[in-house]
Amino acid sequence: xxxxxxxxxxxxxxxxxxxxxxxxxxxxxxxxxxxxxxxxxxxxxxxxxxxxxxxxxxxxxxxxxxxxxxxxxxxxxxxxxxxxxxxxxxxxxxxxxxxxxxxxxxxxxxxxxxxxxxxxxxxxxxxxxxxxxxxxxxxxxxxxxxxxxxxxxxxxxxxxxxxxxxxxxxxxxxxxxxxxxxxxxxxxxxxxxxxxxxxxxxxxxxxxxxxxxxxxxxxxxxxxxxxxxxxxxxxxxxxxxxxxxxxxxxxxxxxxxxxxxxxxxxxxxxxxxxxxxxxxxxxxxxxxxxxxxxxxxxxxxxxxxxxxxxxxxxxxxxxxxxxxxxxxxxxxxxxxxxxxxxxxxxxxxxxxxxxxxxxxxxxxxxxxxxxxxxxxxxxxxxxxxxxxxxxxxxxxxxxxxxxxxxxxxxxxxxxxxxxxxxxxxxxxxxxx
Ligand code: UD1
Numbered sequence: 001x002x003x004x005x006x007x008x009x010x011x012x013x014x015x016x017x018x019x020x021x022x023x024x025x026x027x028x029x030x031x032x033x034x035x036x037x038x039x040x041x042x043x044x045x046x047x048x049x050x051x052x053x054x055x056x057x058x059x060x061x062x063x064x065x066x067x068x069x070x071x072x073x074x075x076x077x078x079x080x081x082x083x084x085x086x087x088x089x090x091x092x093x094x095x096x097x098x099x100x101x102x103x104x105x106x107x108x109x110x111x112x113x114x115x116x117x118x119x120x121x122x123x124x125x126x127x128x129x130x131x132x133x134x135x136x137x138x139x140x141x142x143x144x145x146x147x148x149x150x151x152x153x154x155x156x157x158x159x160x161x162x163x164x165x166x167x168x169x170x171x172x173x174x175x176x177x178x179x180x181x182x183x184x185x186x187x188x189x190x191x192x193x194x195x196x197x198x199x200x201x202x203x204x205x206x207x208x209x210x211x212x213x214x215x216x217x218x219x220x221x222x223x224x225x226x227x228x229x230x231x232x233x234x235x236x237x238x239x240x241x242x243x244x245x246x247x248x249x250x251x252x253x254x255x256x257x258x259x260x261x262x263x264x265x266x267x268x269x270x271x272x273x274x275x276x277x278x279x280x281x282x283x284x285x286x287x288x289x290x291x292x293x294x295x296x297x298x299x300x301x302x303x304x305x306x307x308x309x310x311x312x313x314x315x316x317x318x319x320x321x322x323x324x325x326x327x328x329x330x331x332x333x334x335x336x337x338x339x340x341x342x343x344x345x346x347x348x349x350x351x352x353x354x355x356x357x358x359x360x361x362x363x364x365x366x367x368x369x370x371x372x373x374x375x376x377x378x379x380x381x382x383x384x385x386x387x388x389x390x391x392x393x394x395x396x397x398x399x400x401x402x403x404x405x406x407x408x409x410x411x412x413x414x415x416x417x418x419x420x421x422x423x424x425x426x427x428x429x430x431x432x
Contacts (some may be wrong), residue, residue: 006389018231032074111144
């Protein structure tokens with residue numbers, strides 16, 4: 001098992017390029033299942049979740065080949081299997097999009113219940129409600145979601161909770177349903193618009209993505225296209241917060257600044273200086289950061305996926321910050337690890353109270369999930385001394401080359417393999 005070793009205290013400075021969005025990539029790839037042509041997806045991040053999904057696609061018969069590190073050619077015409085229950089499907093959350101895509105294409109799908117980060121109960125009842133409204137019979141047997149329909153017929157579907165996954169999954173299945181489907185109380189995240197844009201380019205008829213009412217008129221066929229996915233707002237936000245915690249001066253490039261509004265507002269409240277261009281944001285930290293309060297919610301609210309990173313930042317700010325987690329029932333499991341670095345946080349239910357002004361010090365910690373791992377990296381960058389972060393496979397699920405990007409900004413960070421010792425780390429430092 002690999003770890004990151006970080007010697008904190010370096011001020012980050014420079015430019016960092018942001019990869020394509022993980023949560024768009026993991027929706028767009030399953031969408032290609034429905035194409036009767038060959039699709040090329042560009043700007044894909046080179047991360048574990050995408051690798052797992054591509055394995056899952058190959059398992060059902062898709063021909064996938066990389067044109068380069070960030071561009072994949074997917075030929076779904078060879079898919080001959082509506083059953084996706086292998087190990088790669090079980091590893092990631094977004095494999096649930098295979099249900100909507102296979103159901104749309106074959107009118108039947110059998111997909112293993114998804115894995116992903118453990119934030120407590122992660123139901124998929126709204127996905128199932130949508131598939132049933134379209135005419136499918138859906139049951140869960142031995143950890144496998146089985147959906148079968150004689151035909152899919154458009155329907156009005158009101159989501160009881162604003163769900164990214166349910167919105168995209170229903171959109172996928174409804175693309176091949178007879179007549180019109182209306183999704184009300186739909187989620188509005190940028191990756192929902194991105195998936196709808198891809199489907200429309202392929203020949204779908206989807207209107208209203210990005211608003212809370214999406215109208216899908218069913219079509220008979222989708223063609224092959226070349227599509228470039230949007231930049232990753234969560235990766236961008238992670239580097240912006242890393243800049244802030246180190247009092248740095250970092251320009252985050254290749255992004256859509258509008259997607260970052262909830263974070264730029266909070267960093268400004270904390271007295272960071274923010275400069276926006278067409279496709280970049282420059283964050284200049286401040287030695288006197290002021291605390292703030294955050295309530296996570298669906299887009300355009302503050303993203304829950306930046307909540308752990310903000311806990312790390314609030315720990316060194318002046319004053320007390322309060323974070324209310326409104327999306328996931330149990331997303332503070334990482335706090336005990338952050339406390340090992342000196343963060344002073346108390347959690348009660350959905351609320352974390354962060355006492356600012358902590359003097360962070362290096363320690364040995366473990367990532368408990370993807371964004372929790374990012375929070376530990378951020379805290380370690382500001383901590384005095386050496387931090388070793390274990391379980392970094394979680395971080396690799398969603399961040400491409402995080403240690404290389406941070407090192408290029410001036411961080412002292414190395415990846416070490418199992419069996420590496422303090423001695424050979426100092427050797428590595430001497431020889432690089
Ligand atoms: C997606 C993101 C994840 C992010 C989350 C919220 C992907 C692959 N993952 O997850 O990183 O944290 O959005 O922005 O895009 N819910 C139900 N029933 C359902 C579905 C969801 O009650 O059928 C609830 C969930 O328990 C949660 C809330 O709705 O409280 C939001 O979940 P949802 O938006 O569906 O999250 P995901 O799509 O799984």
